Amino acid sequence: DVKVTQSSRYLVKRTGEKVFLECVQDMDHENMFWYRQDPGLGLRLIYFSYDVKMKEKGDIPEGYSVSREKKERFSLILESASTNQTSMYLCASSLRPGDYSKETQYFGPGTRLLVL
Amino acid sequence: AQSVSQHNHHVILSEAASLELGCNYSYGGTVNLFWYVQYPGQHLQLLLKYFSGDPLVKGIKGFEAEFIKSKFSFNLRKPSVQWSDTAEYFCAVSHGGSQGNLIFGKGTKLSVKP
Numbered sequence: 001d002v003k004v005t006q007s008s009r010y011l012v013k014r015t016g017e018k019v020f021l022e023c024v025q026d027m028d029h030e031n032m033f034w035y036r037q038d039p040g041l042g043l044r045l046i047y048f049s050y051d052v053k054m055k056e057k058g059d060i061p062e063g064y065s066v067s068r069e070k071k072e073r074f075s076l077i078l079e080s081a082s083t084n085q086t087s088m089y090l091c092a093s094s095l096r097p098g099d100y101s102k103e104t105q106y107f108g109p110g111t112r113l114l115v116l
Numbered sequence: 117a118q119s120v121s122q123h124n125h126h127v128i129l130s131e132a133a134s135l136e137l138g139c140n141y142s143y144g145g146t147v148n149l150f151w152y153v154q155y156p157g158q159h160l161q162l163l164l165k166y167f168s169g170d171p172l173v174k175g176i177k178g179f180e181a182e183f184i185k186s187k188f189s190f191n192l193r194k195p196s197v198q199w200s201d202t203a204e205y206f207c208a209v210s211h212g213g214s215q216g217n218l219i220f221g222k223g224t225k226l227s228v229k230p
Contacts, residue, residue, distance in 0.1 A: 042222035101210040107160040
């Protein structure tokens with residue numbers, strides 16, 4: 001079974017703090033994704049990465065950055081946390097074969113972040 | 117821009133009732149269609165997916181979905197729901213030029229009364 005783990009289930013931070021959310025997958029997947037999930041808005045893509053040191057902006061990258069130094073690990077960074085970044089953050093991974101648009105994404109349990 | 121619409125925000129059913137959750141997408145080309153489910157306190161997981169072929173797709177736990185190209189729809193169905201189907205359901209779309217990215221709908225919360 002694919003396993004995607006996230007470093008924290010719950011996190012409380014103060015406005016202006018730098019926040020790191022870590023995600024690790026154990027299936028040698030090339031693609032990794034960060035989403036935020038908000039009630040009534042569904043999942044929105046923040047950033048994704050298709051290879052080590054590669055990153056692409058998703059739909060809502062403002063206020064976030066990412067890092068992928070190793071294939072299995074994808075970090076989401078909030079440079080200066082703000083209250084509007086209070087949300088559930090989901091990490092996912094998938095294979096990248098020839099037609100990767102067909103691949104299932106496997107999700108982690110999520111990190112619920114509260115910014116005070 | 118591509119988008120996915122899920123018509124119902126919250127659906128409440130009694131056990132044994134039939135379920136149909138609507139999903140429409142906007143993209144003119146060939147698409148791949150997915151339904152994901154999130155049970156309370158659990159990971160988001162794949163329910164079923166469609167790429168090509170028979171437009172009626174069967175997934176886990178007795179769910180199925182029908183792709184109707186002319187209507188840009190991919191509705192999820194189950195003939196008889198159980199209390200354990202209480203969850204949030206997300207429709208998602210990708211296409212060949214999307215780098216594997218999924219566009220998700222806003223989700224439909226299903227509550228099944230025992």
